[in-house]
Amino acid sequence: MSESRTLTKRHRYSVRGRLGAAAAALCLASVTAAFLPTASSAATGPAGETLSEGGRTAQISRTAYGIPHILARDFDGLGYGYGYAFAQDNVCELADQVVTLRGERSRYFGPDGERGEGVNLASDTYYKGQRRAGTVQQLLDRRAPLGPTAELRRMVQGYAAGYNRYLRETGVGRLPDARCAGKPWVRPVTALDLWSVVYDVSGVTGAVPLAPDIGDAKPPTADGDATARAAAFSAPGGQGPAADDFGSNGWALGRDATRTGNAMVLANPHLPWVGGALRFYQVQLTIPGTLDVSGAGLYGTPLVLIGHNKDLAWTHTASDARHTSTYALKLVAGDPTSYVVDGRTERMKRRTVPITVRDADGRVKTVERTLYTSGFGPVLSSGWTTRTAYAVRDANADNLRSMNTWLAMGKAHSLDQLRTAQDTYQGIPWTYTLAADTSGATYFTDSSAVPHLTDAQLERCTRPGGEDGPDALDGSTTACAWGSDPDALVPGLYGPSHQPKLTRTDYVANSNNGPQYTNPEAPLTGLPGVYDIDPRLAPRPQLGLDMIARRADGTDGLGAPGFTGRTLRSSAFGNRVLSAETGRDDVVALCRAHPLLETTDGKETDVRQACAALARWDTRADTDSRGAALWTTFYDHILRGGPSDTWHRVPYDPAQPLTTPRGINGDDARVRHALADAVQDLAARDLPVDTALGTVQKWAGIPLPGCNGNKGCFNVVDAGPEAGTGTPTEGAFGSSFLMAVELTPDGPRAHTLLTYGQSANPTSPHYTDQTRLFSRKQWVTERFTAAEIASDPDLKVTMLRD
Incomplete structure (x- = not known):
C-alpha cells in the first residue's frame, strides 16, 4: 500500500512560530524518524547483491525555488524520493529521453526529426541496435567496480519506482505539462531505461552525437x-x-587565495538549456551517517554530479582530450x-x-x-x-562506472578520498575534475576515459x-590500435599513473583549455599529446586566469586582495568581455578614421553612430550594456571568415600565452567589412546600434547577460530574442548550474543558481524563477543543514511510503 503525506504551510508556520528554526528541525527530524522504517524487505540481484523489493520510504523537503532535499534511511528510499521529485518537475523530459533510448521515436513521431529527413529513423536504428545487442544489460551483469555497486542498483530501482508512482498517481491524461499530457509515449520506466540514460551521458562526446551517422551507415x-x-x-x-557543444568554468581556490583561509569552489558549467539529455536538476541527497551531498545532476541520472558535502566540494569542466x-x-x-x-x-x-x-x-x-x-x-x-x-x-563504450565514481566522490571527505574514488572506479567519462577540501588544498585532474595513444602513434x-x-x-x-596501462581498469585506456594531476594551496582553474595552464605558476607539461591537443589558450580561459590574478592583487575593483564568498560571486557575474577590453579601442580608432565602410557585398555604410556607441560602451555584457550587442555581432562576422591571426594587432606568441593574441588590426579588410556588416545586420532587424544586450538575448522574455566564450566572455550565454518561448529559435546555451561554496570549519556556505529553473514545463513557477535572478545577478542561498531547511519560509514536506 502506498502512502504520501504533505505538511501544509499552516502547520509549518505554527511549528516554527512556537519553537524556532532549530527546534523545528528537531521536530521535523522526529516526525521523519517515526515515518521511516529501519529496514526494507529484500531479494538477491543478478550479481548476488541485496536489492530492495518493497517498503521504500522517503521524505522530500522542498525549499525556495522548488529545490528538493531527499532524506531516506537507505538507497532504495533515496532513489524513490528522488525519482518522485524529479517526475513532479520534469516528467515529460525523462519520458522523451526514454523514447529515444528505446529506439521508438519513429513509432511515435515519424521517421523525420527536427534536424532533418530520416533523423528519427537513423537514431532509432542506433538505439534499438544497442537494446537488441544487450549492450547496457551486459554491463549491468558485471560486478563492481566495472558494473554498478549494490547501493547504486538499489537507488536506480527506487528512482524508477518513484517516477512511476508519480505517473500512476497523477495519470498520464492529467499531467501538468501539456507537452506530454495524454500522450501515448509517456509510459512507466524501468531500471534498464535509467541505466541507458547513464550510458548515454557517458557517450555524449563519443558515439552519441554520431548516432544518426551510425544508424544510417550502408555500403x-x-x-x-x-x-x-x-x-x-x-x-x-x-x-x-x-565536444564543441559543451563548456564550463571551474575554479578551486585554496587557503592561499582566500582572505578567510577557507577553500572555495566555483562551478559554472555551460550546457544546452533545451532538451532533457544535458540539463541539470538541483537536489540534496541524504542518508544519515552514509551520504549527505548537495548540488546538481543531469536529468535522469540518480546522483549529484557537481556539488559538495560538509568537507569537500568539486566541479567539472569538459576535458580538452578526445575520448x-x-x-x-x-x-x-x-x-x-x-x-x-x-x-x-x-x-x-x-x-x-x-x-x-x-x-x-x-x-x-x-x-x-x-x-x-x-x-x-x-x-x-x-x-x-x-x-x-x-x-x-x-573510450566510454563500456562505461557504467561513472555512477560508482560519483557516489564515492559524494561520500568522500578529503581530496585523498576523492582521488581514491576516481582511481578505484575510473569512471569519469569526459571531464576534468577541480576540487577542494577543508584542509585548504585544491586538486585538478583529468581522470576521464582517454584512449592510450602515444605521440609516436599519432604522428605515424x-x-x-x-x-x-x-x-x-x-x-x-x-x-x-590503442595500447594500455597496467593500472588501467579497462584495457585500451590511460591509467591514473599517466593522468594529469596538480595539487595546490593557491588555486587550480580551467575553462576548457588543456591542462597545461591549470595554474601558470606550475605548468603541467610532458603529458601524452592526446591529453593536450592545443596548448594555446582561447579568450575565455585567458580571461578566467586574469580574473583570478586581479583578485589576488586587488586590482579588479572588488576591494582588498583575496577571495571572499562575496567577491567570488561578484567575479562570476562581472560579465567582462576580454575581446572588447583588448580590441574595442582599436575598432573605435578605425571607425573614427573611416566613417564610411563597405560591407562584404560592397555596400557603403555609415558607421559613425556605431562608432559613438562603441566608444561609450563599458565593455561589459550586462543586460543593460549598450554596445555589447553591436560588438558580439561584429565579432561573429570576423569569426565567420575562419580562425586567423591576421586580424589581431598582436599575434599569438608562445612566450606570452596568457595575453596573446590580442587587439584588432583596423587595416585588415575582414575587420572593416565585419563592422559594416554588423551595422547592416542590426538595421535589418530594426535595432539601433546601441540597443541593450538584453533586448536581443532573452529566455522566455527575460533579458540575459553574458555572451559567447569565443568573444572572451566568462559568463557564457548564447540565446536569441525568442529563446524559451516555444518558437523555432527557442534554443539557448551557456551558464546552467552555478555554485559558489566556501568550506568553513562550521560547515559549507554555498550559493547556487540554476539559470533555467528546476522545471522544463513552461507553465511551472520554477520554469523562469531563477532565470529572473540570473538576469539581476542574484544567487540562491543554499540550505544544507536540517535547521536551515526547516527555517525556509517556503518549505513543503512530502512523506512517501511504498
Whole structure:
C-alpha cells in the first residue's frame, strides 16, 4: 500500500512560530524518524547483491525555488524520493529521453526529426541496435567496480519506482505539462531505461552525437554514394568528434587565495538549456551517517554530479582530450563490407534491427535496418566509399562506472578520498575534475576515459582526410590500435599513473583549455599529446586566469586582495568581455578614421553612430550594456571568415600565452567589412546600434547577460530574442548550474543558481524563477543543514511510503 503525506504551510508556520528554526528541525527530524522504517524487505540481484523489493520510504523537503532535499534511511528510499521529485518537475523530459533510448521515436513521431529527413529513423536504428545487442544489460551483469555497486542498483530501482508512482498517481491524461499530457509515449520506466540514460551521458562526446551517422551507415555501390559529413569531425589526429557543444568554468581556490583561509569552489558549467539529455536538476541527497551531498545532476541520472558535502566540494569542466578515435578502414576491392588489418581480411559484423515507423497518415509499419560494426567500433555513413570506410572507437563504450565514481566522490571527505574514488572506479567519462577540501588544498585532474595513444602513434598513424572523410588513424594495422596501462581498469585506456594531476594551496582553474595552464605558476607539461591537443589558450580561459590574478592583487575593483564568498560571486557575474577590453579601442580608432565602410557585398555604410556607441560602451555584457550587442555581432562576422591571426594587432606568441593574441588590426579588410556588416545586420532587424544586450538575448522574455566564450566572455550565454518561448529559435546555451561554496570549519556556505529553473514545463513557477535572478545577478542561498531547511519560509514536506 502506498502512502504520501504533505505538511501544509499552516502547520509549518505554527511549528516554527512556537519553537524556532532549530527546534523545528528537531521536530521535523522526529516526525521523519517515526515515518521511516529501519529496514526494507529484500531479494538477491543478478550479481548476488541485496536489492530492495518493497517498503521504500522517503521524505522530500522542498525549499525556495522548488529545490528538493531527499532524506531516506537507505538507497532504495533515496532513489524513490528522488525519482518522485524529479517526475513532479520534469516528467515529460525523462519520458522523451526514454523514447529515444528505446529506439521508438519513429513509432511515435515519424521517421523525420527536427534536424532533418530520416533523423528519427537513423537514431532509432542506433538505439534499438544497442537494446537488441544487450549492450547496457551486459554491463549491468558485471560486478563492481566495472558494473554498478549494490547501493547504486538499489537507488536506480527506487528512482524508477518513484517516477512511476508519480505517473500512476497523477495519470498520464492529467499531467501538468501539456507537452506530454495524454500522450501515448509517456509510459512507466524501468531500471534498464535509467541505466541507458547513464550510458548515454557517458557517450555524449563519443558515439552519441554520431548516432544518426551510425544508424544510417550502408555500403556504397559506387564512390558517388559516399555521404560526405567530414565537417562533423573537427578534432585533429583522428581523435573523433570534438565536444564543441559543451563548456564550463571551474575554479578551486585554496587557503592561499582566500582572505578567510577557507577553500572555495566555483562551478559554472555551460550546457544546452533545451532538451532533457544535458540539463541539470538541483537536489540534496541524504542518508544519515552514509551520504549527505548537495548540488546538481543531469536529468535522469540518480546522483549529484557537481556539488559538495560538509568537507569537500568539486566541479567539472569538459576535458580538452578526445575520448574517441576515428579509424580509416582499408576496404577489400569489390567488397565494401570487408577490410584489411595486418594483411588479413576482416568482415564487418551486421545486426538487423526492426524499427516501427509511423507515416504521415498515422499508419504503422515495420522496416528492417542494418548496423555495421568493425573491430575498431561502429561504421559510419560519412565517407563510406568502395575504398574506405570510417569507424569510431569510444573510450566510454563500456562505461557504467561513472555512477560508482560519483557516489564515492559524494561520500568522500578529503581530496585523498576523492582521488581514491576516481582511481578505484575510473569512471569519469569526459571531464576534468577541480576540487577542494577543508584542509585548504585544491586538486585538478583529468581522470576521464582517454584512449592510450602515444605521440609516436599519432604522428605515424594519422592520415589526412579529404572531401569524403575526416582525419583518421590508419585502421589497416594493429600498430595504430590503442595500447594500455597496467593500472588501467579497462584495457585500451590511460591509467591514473599517466593522468594529469596538480595539487595546490593557491588555486587550480580551467575553462576548457588543456591542462597545461591549470595554474601558470606550475605548468603541467610532458603529458601524452592526446591529453593536450592545443596548448594555446582561447579568450575565455585567458580571461578566467586574469580574473583570478586581479583578485589576488586587488586590482579588479572588488576591494582588498583575496577571495571572499562575496567577491567570488561578484567575479562570476562581472560579465567582462576580454575581446572588447583588448580590441574595442582599436575598432573605435578605425571607425573614427573611416566613417564610411563597405560591407562584404560592397555596400557603403555609415558607421559613425556605431562608432559613438562603441566608444561609450563599458565593455561589459550586462543586460543593460549598450554596445555589447553591436560588438558580439561584429565579432561573429570576423569569426565567420575562419580562425586567423591576421586580424589581431598582436599575434599569438608562445612566450606570452596568457595575453596573446590580442587587439584588432583596423587595416585588415575582414575587420572593416565585419563592422559594416554588423551595422547592416542590426538595421535589418530594426535595432539601433546601441540597443541593450538584453533586448536581443532573452529566455522566455527575460533579458540575459553574458555572451559567447569565443568573444572572451566568462559568463557564457548564447540565446536569441525568442529563446524559451516555444518558437523555432527557442534554443539557448551557456551558464546552467552555478555554485559558489566556501568550506568553513562550521560547515559549507554555498550559493547556487540554476539559470533555467528546476522545471522544463513552461507553465511551472520554477520554469523562469531563477532565470529572473540570473538576469539581476542574484544567487540562491543554499540550505544544507536540517535547521536551515526547516527555517525556509517556503518549505513543503512530502512523506512517501511504498
